[in-house]
Amino acid sequence: MTRPGRHFLQIPGPTNVPDRVLRAMDSPTIDHRGPEFARLSREVLESLRPVFQTSRPVIVYPASGTGACEAALINTLSPGDRVLIMETGWFSHIAWRHPAEKLGLAVDYVAGSWRRGASPELLEERLRADTARAVKAVVVVHNETSTGATSRIADLRRAMNSAGHPALLIVDAVSSLGSIDYRHDEWEVDVTVTGSQKGLMLPPGLGFNAISEKAVAASRHARLPKAYWDWEPMLKNNAAGFFPYTPATNLLYALREALSMLHEEGLPNVFARHRRHAEAARAAVRAWGLELVCEDPREYSNSLTAVFTPDGHDADRLRAIILETFDMSLGTGLGQLAGKVFRIGHLGSLNDLMLAGTLCGVEMGLRLAGIPHRPGGIVAALDALTAPEKKLVGA
Ligand SMILES: *Cc1c(COP(=O)(O)O)cnc(C)c1O
Numbered sequence: 525m526t527r528p529g530r531h532f533l534q535i536p537g538p539t540n541v542p543d544r545v546l547r548a549m550d551s552p553t554i555d556h557r558g559p560e561f562a563r564l565s566r567e568v569l570e571s572l573r574p575v576f577q578t579s580r581p582v583i584v585y586p587a588s589g590t591g592a593c594e595a596a597l598i599n600t601l602s603p604g605d606r607v608l609i610m611e612t613g614w615f616s617h618i619a620w621r622h623p624a625e626k627l628g629l630a631v632d633y634v635a636g637s638w639r640r641g642a643s644p645e646l647l648e649e650r651l652r653a654d655t656a657r658a659v660k661a662v663v664v665v666h667n668e669t670s671t672g673a674t675s676r677i678a679d680l681r682r683a684m685n686s687a688g689h690p691a692l693l694i695v696d697a698v699s700s701l702g703s704i705d706y707r708h709d710e711w712e713v714d715v716t717v718t719g720s721q722k723g724l725m726l727p728p729g730l731g732f733n734a735i736s737e738k739a740v741a742a743s744r745h746a747r748l749p750k751a752y753w754d755w756e757p758m759l760k761n762n763a764a765g766f767f768p769y770t771p772a773t774n775l776l777y778a779l780r781e782a783l784s785m786l787h788e789e790g791l792p793n794v795f796a797r798h799r800r801h802a803e804a805a806r807a808a809v810r811a812w813g814l815e816l817v818c819e820d821p822r823e824y825s826n827s828l829t830a831v832f833t834p835d836g837h838d839a840d841r842l843r844a845i846i847l848e849t850f851d852m853s854l855g856t857g858l859g860q861l862a863g864k865v866f867r868i869g870h871l872g873s874l875n876d877l878m879l880a881g882t883l884c885g886v887e888m889g890l891r892l893a894g895i896p897h898r899p900g901g902i903v904a905a906l907d908a909l910t911a912p913e914k915k916l917v918g919a
Pocket of ligand 1: 619
């Protein structure tokens with residue numbers, strides 16, 4: 525069916541791909557062993573670092589985010605190693621616990637709330653109790669895409685340091701990198717994992733590992749079998765501008781363009797824009813009288829907002845009505861939140877009017893679906909977007 529205008533892709537990834545990025549991909553594929561490719565990959569690998577806020581190498585795989593999660597585990601760990609994975613929602617399970625168990629790691633899945641980020645106090649307690657230093661890595665999802673709760677990585681790192689525990693810190697920043705302030709070096713993260721299709725504004729298909737010196741050192745002794753995902757040949761080839769196998773050349777054109785866009789806007793401005801949009805979305809939800817999934821204002825996600833529908837009202841029916849009537853996709857409830865929650869993605873290439881249009885679609889959908897709510901969410905969001913002090917919010 526042909527539909528007029530543009531589809532509103534307001535799921536929390538894949539996100540809207542800017543026209544500039546689409547145009548950049550629309551170029552002939554070049555020889556990946558030639559000099560032009562080496563220039564492209566050197567430029568891309570260099571301008572990726574500030575987005576992770578790292579001075580160290582970033583590895584780019586032709587893979588989805590889940591592939592990059594697996595790469596983080598198998599490059600740093602050995603069979604039977606104990607890994608502490610903080611439960612935050614669906615992604616801490618599906619992207620981390622599930623593959624880690626399949627890889628033969630001894631997973632300690634630390635129970636947590638699906639309405640909160642990972643608890644620094646609980647992490648510290650668990651690490652202090654590990655007097656034998658059996659835990660080799662701690663895994664945290666920075667922005668839990670299923671709940672819209674963000675874990676406070678700086679506080680979690682402080683908890684690890686005050687427990688004096690040497691475990692590696694592996695962070696999933698798939699739905700936060702390029703949207704929410706994230707500091708790989710300052711927070712002493714050992715492996716940061718992300719994917720192309722969320723804050724980086726690209727189509728799906730690239731996975732990333734930013735790696736610390738300590739992670740590289742761990743990889744020299746890690747004994748989980750690795751071939752395709754092995755960092756070593758990647759780092760060696762990348763140093764000369766090449767890859768050990770055929771890279772996703774056209775996605776690298778796209779990445780070069782998207783990185784230019786992020787740097788032109790300026791990362792502090794990118795983060796501030798996401799924060800304004802998130803605040804406006806939450807203002808709308810509050811005015812509607814609906815409940816946010818995230819319970820702690822310190823942990824509100826700036827890249828998506830997950831909202832409960834009232835008891836007895838199916839969130840997927842609301843989503844289906846909005847898709848059918850307004851040609852807008854919203855995120856579904858995942859795992860234990862299925863049917864109870866819808867998620868508004870507001871990350872990546874988004875401006876005020878796109879956000880306002882998105883929230884209008886939600887409010888009209890609530891009416892059509894007969895979901896009890898108060899009117900006025902849109903006015904509250906527009907107030908938030910035009911409040912002068914909000915406009916001045918800096919880095
Ligand atoms: C999207 C996402 C993933 C998985 O990425 P894929 O590209 O779908 O494999 C992992 N973790 C988080 C937090 C995500 O949002």
